[in-house]
Amino acid sequence: xxxxxxxxxxxxxxxxxxxxxxxxxxxxxxxxxxxxxxxxxxxxxxxxxxxxxxxxxxxxxxxxxxxxxxxxxxxxxxxxxxxxxxxxxxxxxxxxxxxxxxxxxxxxxxxxxxxxxxxxxxxxxxxxxxxxxxxxxxxxxxxxxxxxxxxxxxxxxxxxxxxxxxxxxxxxxxxxxxxxxxxxxxxxxxxxxxxxxxxxxxxxxxxxxxxxxxxxxxxxxxxxxxxxxxxxxxxxxxxxxxxxxxxxxxxxxxxxxxxxxxxxxxxxxxxxxxxxxxxxxxxxxxxxxxxxxxxxxxxxxxxxxxxxxxxxxxxxxxxxxxxxxxxxxxxxxxxxxxxxxxxxxxxxxxxxxxxxxxxxxxxxxxxxxxxxxxxxxxxxxxxxxxxxxx
Numbered sequence: 117x118x119x120x121x122x123x124x125x126x127x128x129x130x131x132x133x134x135x136x137x138x139x140x141x142x143x144x145x146x147x148x149x150x151x152x153x154x155x156x157x158x159x160x161x162x163x164x165x166x167x168x169x170x171x172x173x174x175x176x177x178x179x180x181x182x183x184x185x186x187x188x189x190x191x192x193x194x195x196x197x198x199x200x201x202x203x204x205x206x207x208x209x210x211x212x213x214x215x216x217x218x219x220x221x222x223x224x225x226x227x228x229x230x231x232x233x234x235x236x237x238x239x240x241x242x243x244x245x246x247x248x249x250x251x252x253x254x255x256x257x258x259x260x261x262x263x264x265x266x267x268x269x270x271x272x273x274x275x276x277x278x279x280x281x282x283x284x285x286x287x288x289x290x291x292x293x294x295x296x297x298x299x300x301x302x303x304x305x306x307x308x309x310x311x312x313x314x315x316x317x318x319x320x321x322x323x324x325x326x327x328x329x330x331x332x333x334x335x336x337x338x339x340x341x342x343x344x345x346x347x348x349x350x351x352x353x354x355x356x357x358x359x360x361x362x363x364x365x366x367x368x369x370x371x372x373x374x375x376x377x378x379x380x381x382x383x384x385x386x387x388x389x390x391x392x393x394x395x396x397x398x399x400x401x402x403x404x405x406x407x408x409x410x411x412x413x414x415x416x417x418x419x420x421x422x423x424x425x426x427x428x429x430x431x432x433x434x435x436x437x438x439x440x441x442x443x444x445x446x447x448x449x450x451x452x453x454x455x456x457x458x459x460x461x462x463x464x465x466x467x468x469x470x471x472x473x474x475x476x477x478x479x480x481x482x483x484x485x486x487x488x489x490x491x492x493x494x495x496x497x498x499x500x501x502x503x504x505x506x
């Protein structure tokens with residue numbers, strides 16, 4: 117057995133990952149892992165997954181040269197991997213399609229999910245509507261206020277959205293409630309987790325379905341530039357868009373992998389190894405050793421932990437992780453909109469801000485891929501309010 121296989125099977129990436137959950141939940145997750153391993157190698161499953169990515173999601177999506185931005189700032193060429201053009205407006209739908217096809221094969225009667233910015237909730241509600249499966253989405257009460265439009269979208273699609281008032285009323289608390297729901301209703305329920313976090317097999321499973329991002333971008337950049345990029349840049353909250361954007365470059369050591377966190381929730385930069393939501397990762401802890409409250413202007417990055425593979429990529433030195441302030445992300449949000457006619461999600465704006473800094477330091481013959489993980493339609497009301505207060 118190769119080391120890669122053993123890591124995937126045990127759910128560990130170095131010291132991070134695993135499944136630290138009660139026995140009854142571990143049995144459920146072991147069954148999910150068993151079915152995932154079976155179907156990921158099933159040609160019929162793969163064919164159906166690719167069919168929906170093409171016909172429903174709209175893949176392949178473009179790798180767009182940001183020529184105006186590149187010319188304005190100088191330095192390396194900036195390319196945008198256009199996950200914002202997917203159906204529902206973000207990368208989340210890639211993973212949702214994969215997991216819901218797995219859930220169908222497992223014969224479940226109900227889907228539960230968590231969401232922060234609402235994009236995973238919208239994607240889950242969308243797929244559940246198409247496949248005719250009842251859907252419950254847990255969302256922190258604060259996030260339901262910040263992302264009212266996405267709440268309406270989910271309800272329009274037939275999902276039940278449950279605001280979570282416990283804790284801070286944010287993403288972490290929504291995950292807690294979704295896991296509680298799964299434990300109580302494990303006989304008929306599948307938890308469709310949206311990020312590369314949680315107990316095994318979720319980090320491995322989410323990476324597998326999101327790896328389509330880097331699979332496409334690697335082929336596309338070679339077609340456009342004749343060589344690999346100098347760097348791939350992606351924002352990191354839980355880490356699903358970033359691990360998908362990095363996946364097919366991890367073995368390409370000459371390609372820098374750059375994850376970008378909000379300064380206000382710099383989990384990887386300042387976190388310590390700890391167990392959160394049933395897995396071990398770098399986690400922001402308070403003085404009592406409990407997960408520390410976090411806040412970001414981008415609800416999808418507002419999480420005190422991070423995917424276990426990102427924790428491993430950080431500690432092993434394979435990837436580098438930078439922080440961007442909310443003000444810098446807001447500036448990048450406006451800059452890309454005005455210069456390229458592309459309104460990015462606030463989450464993705466963190467990556468754009470870091471890419472602008474990075475491009476200035478690299479030669480013009482180099483290229484950078486920025487994973488534009490989502491579009492900013494969901495954020496325009498929030499951004500309007502922020503700009504008005506400046």
